[in-house]
Amino acid sequence: MGPRRLELTLDHCVSYPASNSTKLCVSGVNKTFRRDGKSVHVLEDIDLTVREGEFVCILGPSGCGKSTLLNIVGGFTTATSGRVEIDGEPVRGPDPRRIFVFQERGVFPWLTVEGNISFGLFKLPKHERERRVSHYVHMVGLKGFEQSYPHELSGGMKQRLEVARALAVNPDMLFLDEPFGALDSITRLLMRGELLRIWQAERKTILFVTHDIDESVQLADRVVVMSARPATIRTIIDIDIPHPRELSSRRYLELRDGLLDEIGLAHKV
Amino acid sequence: MRNSSKLLPLGVFAALTLAWHAAVVSSEQRLLPTPWEVVLGIAELAQRGLLIKYVVASLFRVTWGFAVAALLAIPFGLFLGWYRRGEAAVNPFLQILRPISPLAWIPISILWFGVGDGAAIYLIFLASFLPLAVTAMNAGRNVLDVHLNAGRNFGLSQTQLILRVLYPSVLPQLIVGLRITLGIAWLVVVAAEMIAVNSGLGFLIVDARNAGNRYDLVVAGMLMIGLIGLLLDAGMRSLANLKILRWGRAASS
Ligand SMILES: Nc1ncnc2c1ncn2[C@@H]1O[C@H](COP(=O)(O)OP(=O)(O)OP(=O)(O)O)[C@@H](O)[C@H]1O
Ligand SMILES: [Mg+2]
Numbered sequence: 001m002g003p004r005r006l007e008l009t010l011d012h013c014v015s016y017p018a019s020n021s022t023k024l025c026v027s028g029v030n031k032t033f034r035r036d037g038k039s040v041h042v043l044e045d046i047d048l049t050v051r052e053g054e055f056v057c058i059l060g061p062s063g064c065g066k067s068t069l070l071n072i073v074g075g076f077t078t079a080t081s082g083r084v085e086i087d088g089e090p091v092r093g094p095d096p097r098r099i100f101v102f103q104e105r106g107v108f109p110w111l112t113v114e115g116n117i118s119f120g121l122f123k124l125p126k127h128e129r130e131r132r133v134s135h136y137v138h139m140v141g142l143k144g145f146e147q148s149y150p151h152e153l154s155g156g157m158k159q160r161l162e163v164a165r166a167l168a169v170n171p172d173m174l175f176l177d178e179p180f181g182a183l184d185s186i187t188r189l190l191m192r193g194e195l196l197r198i199w200q201a202e203r204k205t206i207l208f209v210t211h212d213i214d215e216s217v218q219l220a221d222r223v224v225v226m227s228a229r230p231a232t233i234r235t236i237i238d239i240d241i242p243h244p245r246e247l248s249s250r251r252y253l254e255l256r257d258g259l260l261d262e263i264g265l266a267h268k269v
Numbered sequence: 270m271r272n273s274s275k276l277l278p279l280g281v282f283a284a285l286t287l288a289w290h291a292a293v294v295s296s297e298q299r300l301l302p303t304p305w306e307v308v309l310g311i312a313e314l315a316q317r318g319l320l321i322k323y324v325v326a327s328l329f330r331v332t333w334g335f336a337v338a339a340l341l342a343i344p345f346g347l348f349l350g351w352y353r354r355g356e357a358a359v360n361p362f363l364q365i366l367r368p369i370s371p372l373a374w375i376p377i378s379i380l381w382f383g384v385g386d387g388a389a390i391y392l393i394f395l396a397s398f399l400p401l402a403v404t405a406m407n408a409g410r411n412v413l414d415v416h417l418n419a420g421r422n423f424g425l426s427q428t429q430l431i432l433r434v435l436y437p438s439v440l441p442q443l444i445v446g447l448r449i450t451l452g453i454a455w456l457v458v459v460a461a462e463m464i465a466v467n468s469g470l471g472f473l474i475v476d477a478r479n480a481g482n483r484y485d486l487v488v489a490g491m492l493m494i495g496l497i498g499l500l501l502d503a504g505m506r507s508l509a510n511l512k513i514l515r516w517g518r519a520a521s522s
Contacts (some may be wrong), residue, residue: 076418096424102415110437119433120423169423 001101012047013085022088023173024050024073024206029082031068041230042068046082048224048233052172053203057216059259060226066209067177069231074175086173093162096120098173099166103182107150107162113137114146116161120169136164139198139216156187167198173205180215192218196243213263217256218245225262235262302485307492310485317355319473323490324497327458327469330386334393342401343443350409350434363403371396371457375464388465389458396457397450408439426483441509448505455498470494473493 012027024195042065050056058066071077073084075093084091086098094100099120107116117136121129137143140160149156159179166174176195180188196219199206210216216223216239223237238258241251286304293303296424314320349356374395375388382388412435420434422518470490477486 013284074422075422094422094424096422100418100422102419105413106415106419108419108434108437110415110440119419122429 012049013083014267015043021051021053022049023054023086024048025051025083025085026069026073027083027085029069029072029079029084031065031072031077032080043072043079044230044232046231048235048236050205050207055199055206055208055219055221057220058207058209058226059211059213059216059221059223059263061228061233061263062211064226064229065231066211069226070100070175070177070207070209074098076100096169097171098175099169100175100177101162101166101173101179102177103159103179107158109150112147112149113142113153113161116150116165117168119165123180132168136168139167140164140194154187156183156191159183159191163195163198167202167204171204172199176206176208179207181210183213185230188215195219199221200243213256213259214247217252217259219246223259225259237262301454302488303459306485310483310489311492312449312472314486314489320493321466323470323473324493326466327462327471328497330389330461330469331393331451331454331458334390334458335397335451337390338394338397338401338450338454339447341407342398346402347409347439350406350411353410356406356410360406363399363406367399367403371453372460375461379465384465384467386466389461389469392461392465393454393458397454400450400453401446404445404450405439408442408446409435409439411442412438444505444509448502448509451501451505452498455494459494464487470497 013025027049028044029046030041033040033042046069058069060066068077072079073086073091075091075095075098108119111119114133114137117133118129121132124132133146134250137146140163142157142160142164145153145157150161153161159182163179179195180191183191192215195206208216208219220239223239225234225237226232227234237255239255241249241255245252289301290303290305293299293301311320314323349359371392374392377387378391378395382391416434417430418439420430425433458469459471459474462469463475466472470493473490474487477490479484
């Protein structure tokens, strides 16, 4: 309990020195929105470390600040105080090495499927562009729709398109903000399976915001549980079930119930 | 279905023409020329070489006024919409100018440019500038943040962002605005020509009345105005139907 301890709690990124595998380090991040003289304290002292190749879900009640945190890490918003480092360097803005996937609204409606996927590939030679487009069209199952416009696709297809557009630039991190929130439950399950398949094939570091407890237990290596506003990290739960996960296994149900308790919900509706 | 959808308007057109004819013939005072007299009037204008000359004169003024307005108003409006603070600063000014009919500018434009093409073109320019600027401003402001953020995320520079995100986003709205504004410009050119110049379809109408009450030529002029307005609109509409712009309609429907 001396001054040394104090120092440790002050800087998370220093107190857990970046090992080779640390991808992201968030330390003491606070965010307060000020507008019309009113201020909303959204994030309070957020400390979080994410390893390279890890799949981390951020779970929390609506309006607690999950999107805000993701936007700060993605470089679209600046924190009021605190540090965010990726690969040991402070985040200064959006970067093509880490792509933010919005809900399907993020696809460009004026471009075809092909045009969307190659949007970020403008620095590459033509043949490489074409190779990547056809690779990812195939990977997300949009073969035959290369020349279609987004308004000709279903919601799930648009979502896959956006994931393909993100993967095509070969980022090492993906930020997904409730990407499947607008989809029906069947498509949502299929999309989770596809995302896991892609993650296992390409080993990106993934930060995935959701308020769906089942979704987090199905996908994540670790689930970060946030409290209501001002959001702090209540706890971080390791999901120690190998993929593919059996959704009726004892461990799965245990972890899910643990999360329900953590969020303070009863097990009955 | 296809045939009847073409036949029906034709039938209505024929019926109305006949009704016009019957009404004129049966009334004692000739309040209007008959349709046939109008056709003869058009033929006479064509023969005297005035038809082509006046149509060209009107189109010339509309083209210049409209094109210059589009070239200035669209970048201006987009800039204001893009930098939202600029919009807040200029918007009250635009809103005051907006309810002023372009025709109210006729005395001033004649004062500045004299009687002639300059005054007419300036009026078209004024009539086109505001609606185009407002359309472009709204279009620029309506660019979705998710699209801009996605563009930045993929490493686009500011210029690339304008070319690859702003421009395609606003295009469908701009085309609609251009189409509506061209209609306005065509209305205004006729009015301007009645006062500010000595040629064009608007001039034809006042001139035909002043020089001997030739109402057949007046109505012939009106008919030509309608026909050319229709053609202009059809041209703009076919622009809006281009394949690359279809998403705009799909998204708004
Ligand atoms: N630009 C902003 N200006 C002012 N307040 C904001 C802004 N963005 C977010 N907020 C506020 O911050 C709080 C957290 O918002 P945020 O979008 O991060 O929540 P969330 O956890 O993602 O919620 P949800 O699960 O509903 O998406 C909200 O109360 C919101 O009103
Ligand atoms: Mg959110």
